[in-house]
Amino acid sequence: METVPPQTAQVALDDVTKEYDLGGTVRALDGVDLTLEPDSYTAVMGPSGSGKSTLLNLVGALDTPTSGGVFVAGEEVSALSERDRARLRGTEVGFIFQTFNLMPRLTAVENTALPLVFAGWSPDRRRDRAADLLSRVGLGDRLDHQPNQLSGGQRQRVAIARALAADPSLVLADEPTGNVDTDTGADIMRLLDDLQADGNTVLLVTHERRIATHADRIVHLRDGQIERIEEP
Amino acid sequence: MADGSMPLREVRRLAWRAITAHRLRSVLTVLGVVVGIGSVIAFATFGASVQAEVVSQFQGTGASEIYVTPGGEDGGPPGEDFTRPAFTTHDVGELRDIEGVQAVVPRGIVPTSSVAFGGQTLARSRMTATTEAAFSETVLVSGRAFRAGADEIVVNEAAATLFERNLTVGSTVTVAFGDRTQNVTVVGIVSGTRGSVTPTFAGGTPRFYLPADPFYRTVVESPTLGVDQRAYPQVTVVATAGETESVKRAVEASLQADSDAAQLLPPDTEIGVRSRSDIVEGVQSVIDRITRFVTGVAVLSLIVGAFGIANIMLVSVTQRTREIGVMKAVGATNREVMALFLAESVTLSGAGALAGIPVGLGVGYAATRYAEVGFTIAVGWIGIAVGIGLVIGVVAGLYPAWRAARVDPIDALRYE
Ligand SMILES: Nc1ncnc2c1ncn2[C@@H]1O[C@H](COP(=O)(O)OP(=O)(O)OP(=O)(O)O)[C@@H](O)[C@H]1O
Ligand SMILES: [Mg+2]
Numbered sequence: 341m342e343t344v345p346p347q348t349a350q351v352a353l354d355d356v357t358k359e360y361d362l363g364g365t366v367r368a369l370d371g372v373d374l375t376l377e378p379d380s381y382t383a384v385m386g387p388s389g390s391g392k393s394t395l396l397n398l399v400g401a402l403d404t405p406t407s408g409g410v411f412v413a414g415e416e417v418s419a420l421s422e423r424d425r426a427r428l429r430g431t432e433v434g435f436i437f438q439t440f441n442l443m444p445r446l447t448a449v450e451n452t453a454l455p456l457v458f459a460g461w462s463p464d465r466r467r468d469r470a471a472d473l474l475s476r477v478g479l480g481d482r483l484d485h486q487p488n489q490l491s492g493g494q495r496q497r498v499a500i501a502r503a504l505a506a507d508p509s510l511v512l513a514d515e516p517t518g519n520v521d522t523d524t525g526a527d528i529m530r531l532l533d534d535l536q537a538d539g540n541t542v543l544l545v546t547h548e549r550r551i552a553t554h555a556d557r558i559v560h561l562r563d564g565q566i567e568r569i570e571e572p
Numbered sequence: 573m574a575d576g577s578m579p580l581r582e583v584r585r586l587a588w589r590a591i592t593a594h595r596l597r598s599v600l601t602v603l604g605v606v607v608g609i610g611s612v613i614a615f616a617t618f619g620a621s622v623q624a625e626v627v628s629q630f631q632g633t634g635a636s637e638i639y640v641t642p643g644g645e646d647g648g649p650p651g652e653d654f655t656r657p658a659f660t661t662h663d664v665g666e667l668r669d670i671e672g673v674q675a676v677v678p679r680g681i682v683p684t685s686s687v688a689f690g691g692q693t694l695a696r697s698r699m700t701a702t703t704e705a706a707f708s709e710t711v712l713v714s715g716r717a718f719r720a721g722a723d724e725i726v727v728n729e730a731a732a733t734l735f736e737r738n739l740t741v742g743s744t745v746t747v748a749f750g751d752r753t754q755n756v757t758v759v760g761i762v763s764g765t766r767g768s769v770t771p772t773f774a775g776g777t778p779r780f781y782l783p784a785d786p787f788y789r790t791v792v793e794s795p796t797l798g799v800d801q802r803a804y805p806q807v808t809v810v811a812t813a814g815e816t817e818s819v820k821r822a823v824e825a826s827l828q829a830d831s832d833a834a835q836l837l838p839p840d841t842e843i844g845v846r847s848r849s850d851i852v853e854g855v856q857s858v859i860d861r862i863t864r865f866v867t868g869v870a871v872l873s874l875i876v877g878a879f880g881i882a883n884i885m886l887v888s889v890t891q892r893t894r895e896i897g898v899m900k901a902v903g904a905t906n907r908e909v910m911a912l913f914l915a916e917s918v919t920l921s922g923a924g925a926l927a928g929i930p931v932g933l934g935v936g937y938a939a940t941r942y943a944e945v946g947f948t949i950a951v952g953w954i955g956i957a958v959g960i961g962l963v964i965g966v967v968a969g970l971y972p973a974w975r976a977a978r979v980d981p982i983d984a985l986r987y988e
Contacts, residue, residue, distance in 0.1 A: 402901060402981050423905045430903015441898045441985060445593045455902040457582050502902065 349411070350510060350541040351376035351399050356408035358394050358564075368394040369405070370564035376543060378509070381536045383544045383552035386561035392545040393514055395561070399543060400433045400512045401425045413509060430458050434503030438515035440495045442487040442502075448474055449483045452501040459506055473501040477531060493524030500531055511535055514545045529554050578908050587915035590888070598920060601884045605924020605964065606931055608874030609957045613932025615870045616953035618939045619863025625945035626859060627852050636674075636816050637766070638809040638823055639851070640667075641844045642837050655681075657790045657803035658833040658843075664807060666831065670822045672815040675705040677766055678804035680788050687780065688746040690737045699725075699747070699780040701788035705810075706765040706781065715741035715760035720785045726760040731778035747782075756782070766810060795835040803836070816847050867953065874960060877924060878968040885917050885972035889979075896976055897984025910977040917969025918962060925961025929954055 351374075358369040368391045376382055376399075384392045397403045398410050401417045410417045413432045417425060434455075435441075442451045452470035453461075461469070471483055477497040487495055496516060503511055513532060517525035533554055536542050544555060552558045558570040591598045642658045659678060667676045680701040687696045707717035707726060718724035725745065732739040739745065743758045765781065782788070784802055792803040811819035824845045827833055833843060889896070896909055933949065940947045 397982055400901070402985075423907070426900065426903055426905040426908075429901060435901050437985065441894065441901070443895055443898060445589060454899070457586070458578050458899070458903040458905075458908060460577055460579065506903070 349375040350378045350380070350413065351543070352409075352411040353395075353398070354409040354411070356398060356405045356410060358391070358398060358403070359406045367564050369398070371408070372564070372566055374559065374566065376510075376541050378541055379536065379539055380557070381533075381542045381544075381555045383546060383555035383558045384561060385547060385549070385552050385558055386567075387547070390561040391564040392547075392561055394564075396512050396514050396543065396545055399510070400435055401428045426458075430455050431506050432508050432510055434506070434508040434511045436496070436499050436503050436511065436513035436516045438518040440487070440492075440499045440519070442495055442498055444487055447484045447486055448479060448490070448498045448501075451487070451498050452505055454502060455506045469505060470501065473504055474498070477501050478527075491524075493520045493527065496520055496524070496528055497531070500528070504535070508540070510541045510543070512543050515547075516544070517546070517548070517551055525551070577905070578911075583908075583911050583915045584919075586912055587919055590892075590912075590916055591919055594888075597884060601880050601920050602924045602927065604877035604880035605874070605921050605961060606877075606928045608870070608877040609925045609928025609961050610931035610935060611870040611873050612867055612957045612960070613929060613950070613954060614935035614939065615867045616863065616950040616957075617933060617936025617948070618943075619859065619866065620950035620953075621936070621940045621945050621948040622943070623856060623859040623863065624948040627856055628946075636811045636813055637848055638811060638816065638820050639844070639846050640807040640809060640823065640827065641846075642805065642833065643841050643844060655805045656837065657792065657805045658836045659804045659807045660792065660794045660796075660801040660832040660836075661803075662794050662796055662801055663827070663831045663833055664804070666826055667807065667809055667823060670809075670819060670826060672812045672819045672822070673809055674812055675708075675766065675810040677702055677706045677808040677810065678784065678802075679706075679806045679808070680784065680790055680802070680804040682749070682782055682787050682789075684747055684749055686748045688748070689735045689739060689743060692735050692737075694734065696747075696780070699782050699787075701782050701784040701804075702765070703784055707760060707762055708766045711762045711764050711766060713761045713763055715758070718759050718781070718783045720783050722783065723754065723756045724759045724783060725756040726762055726781040727758060728762050728764065728779045728781075730776050731780055732758075732761050734778050747780075766808070792832075792836060794832050796830065796832055801832075803832075816849075820845055820847050871960065874964060877921070878964040881917050881920055881965065881968040882972060884920075885913060885969055886975070888916070889913065889972050889976045892976075893979055893984045896979040897981040900979070900981040901985065906977040909979070910973045913973035913976045914966065914969045917972070918965035921961045921965030921968065922958075925958045928957065928961070932957070 353372050353374040356369055356372045357367065360366040360368055372395065384395060386392050398405055399412065401412055404410070404418045412428060415428060417428070420428065443454065446454070449467055449470045452473055453466035456466045456469060474480060474483055477500055479494060479497055479501070482490060482494060487498070490498065516528055516532070520528065529551060532542055532544065544551070546552050553572060556571065558572065560567040560570065640659065642656050657680060664676050664678050667673060682699045682701045684696050684699050686693050704717040704720065713729060718726050727739055739758050739761070741758055741761065744755050745758060746753050746755050788802055790803055791800045793799065794801045809819065809823055827843045827845065837843070899909060937947055
């Protein structure tokens with residue numbers, strides 16, 4: 341597989357290895373090369389423990405590789421300071437997690453606006469932006485509900501709104517339908533499909549083929565290595 | 573897109589949300605600080621009140637009195653020279669001649685063994701020898717001052733009620749000096765004397781005053797005159813109102829030059845010349861030192877409050893590991909996470925400090941009521957207590973906040 345120059349790709353992984361030290365060394369990723377073009381839709385599949393979440397965390401600048409280079413929006417993540425990596429996450433990346441990861445005591449609007457707090461937006465602008473996003477995901481009538489007053493599917497939609505708050509170029513979703521029923525899962529997948537239509541680069545981790553087929557490309561991981569890339 | 577960082581207002585808002593989310597826990601933590609700050613303020617208030625009370629007792633009368641003693645300068649403890657009879661009749665006369673001096677009252681001790689009246693004999697080891705200058709119109713309750721050379725005695729009100737039958741003007745008491753006895757007539761009853769350092773609250777001690785002539789037998793040879801003279805360990809100079817300071821300087825000069833006392837005392841002994849305000853300052857500084865010590869001990873109780881905050885903040889960091897991970901995932905820097913937790917602990921301790929002020933003042937007020945002294949607020953200590961409260965918030969929050977900042981977002985988000 342050809343490596344696209346990091347400057348033009350939205351995301352580029354160059355011979356990336358990630359090891360964890362827990363007594364013995366666990367190699368979660370092993371020499372991975374991968375590029376994500378702007379406005380592409382990529383799914384990652386593989387058995388449990390194959391390194392899917394590890395890959396996502398590296399792309400999202402939550403972590404740095406043991407060796408190799410991870411380039412996001414033209415920046416090499418390892419070369420950035422802790423502060424700049426935080427800013428990169430806040431402005432270029434939107435995360436969607438399997439377990440939603442909402443702040444339990446904040447309302448839907450406040451959860452959605454959280455990235456904007458750290459980006460320094462004013463309260464009024466934040467609220468307008470969050471309310472707008474929430475109505476786009478169909479929660480216009482749930483703005484001031486706390487997570488425990490929302491259903492699982494509604495929570496995941498708040499999380500999607502939050503991921504979009506700072507208008508990031510890259511949306512990363514780790515098993516976004518893992519904790520919701522099939523119908524709700526379908527709703528959520530429609531939202532992700534719309535994101536790509538709006539010009540976002542989407543990277544989706546799943547172990548359900550039915551979900552993965554929403555993407556343009558499916559990357560198959562096994563034991564930390566790319567087994568094959570499928571373009572259905 | 574704004575690349576600013578989180579404004580302080582947002583830090584405060586988020587910290588406040590975290591605090592109100594655990595209301596009971598926060599209130600209990602704050603209480604620890606309230607107790608600490610409250611006790612500091614209570615002790616400081618009580619100390620300041622006692623000080624103000626004592627000072628007012630001392631200031632009551634005698635603003636124009638100057639006390640002359642051998643040694644014991646600077647309000648420090650008097651040495652053994654304190655009771656040395658060094659001031660001769662000659663010295664007293666010289667002091668009397670200083671301009672602005674109204675009266676000079678020498679005081680000495682007459683050793684006695686007992687005093688008897690109406691068939692009742694009481695042991696009595698000493699009486700005060702002085703001159704009639706000690707009794708001004710204001711201290712005389714009844715009768716008159718004794719006369720020099722007469723077998724007369726003046727007693728204070730406490731001494732007048734010492735016997736089963738009260739002493740009155742005209743009563744005859746028998747004083748025993750060793751194996752010799754002497755009848756003396758009570759000619760006056762006084763509420764105190766001019767020139768006594770004793771504050772008004774010590775007025776309950778019985779005192780007997782004898783004329784130095786003939787009862788005071790302590791004599792030395794006056795180096796100036798070369799003849800034997802009565803010598804006193806203590807002299808009070810009463811200045812004309814408003815001239816205390818200039819008279820004090822003149823007294824010092826007169827005594828240092830070539831007084832009998834200067835020649836009689838060992839060369840390195842200083843002669844203490846203190847006005848009433850010098851003594852008030854001394855007393856004030858002693859009470860001040862005690863107050864600072866006790867209040868300092870109360871500051872220790874603040875440490876308990878600090879541990880309470882540190883403890884609750886550590887619990888909070890552990891419980892909110894996942895939230896910290898979320899904040900980092902959506903763009904919070906380590907510094908911002910740290911600021912959030914520091915703001916939380918400073919808010920807790922600041923609230924404790926604010927609530928501690930009325931509590932401390934209340935307890936301090938109750939203590940002054942109980943001790944029956946006036947209520948004085950120690951303003952400086954309130955400022956110090958609030959300052960300490962905020963410092964405690966920072967210190968107690970520092971380690972938990974640092975732990976929060978170091979949370980690895982990957983671990984935090986996996987945390988179930
Ligand atoms: N923080 C960590 N510390 C130690 N080992 C880790 C850590 N994160 C992942 N690993 C190990 O790395 C390997 C890959 O883990 P990863 O979470 O990427 O798998 P995954 O493909 O997402 O699996 P799943 O489908 O179960 O979520 C696993 O063997 C895991 O035990
Ligand atoms: Mg995973």
